[in-house]
Amino acid sequence: QQPVQSPQAVILREGEDAVINCSSSKALYSVHWYRQKHGEAPVFLMILLKGGEQKGHEKISASFNEKKQQSSLYLTASQLSYSGTYFCGTEIDLDNFNKFYFGSGTKLNVKP
């Protein structure tokens, strides 16, 4: 039930774009995206609640395809500060509560 993230790692030059994918085998209530830098806590980027929803945060945006149970994170014109590990978190609606799973992460390395 853990979401699958791809790719596992990406190396970019500054200014290049990247897409990180997250897919689930279960119907999703929501998808969350986080970035974690080495030795630090994960930082919340955005949450997508509705199917087909898209959100943006500076040059980082995401989409959520409820039917396909997938979400993608788009990083455009990447900056050095974007380096880190990106995790998607998927929320599944169970009977009594919502259960949360994290993907295994995508390591992004932006080089000058």
Added chain:
Amino acid sequence: NAGVMQNPRHLVRRRGQEARLRCSPMKGHSHVYWYRQLPEEGLKFMVYLQKENIIDESGMPKERFSAEFPKEGPSILRIQQVVRGDSAAYFCASSGRNEQFFGPGTRLTVL
């Protein structure tokens, strides 16, 4: 506007001792999640609590580990008789409605 607080930030224990990790959620948040992270790995869910209730402890080992979130005070993750394999970063996150905000983590080292 304090964020999620965890203490201690670093904890060293010898095998067989007890470790107590504390988490104070953001103001107004009543949901707390605990996660464990090994170096270069993802976040592994351990337990989800609301005030005075354990909602989901499916990720918590059956022995030696316990968690609570009392009516007053921080949430506590307790590890009894620690072993070397317990060495990891332990993060708590709090949430009000949907988003989870993480604390800085407690890095546990078992000698």
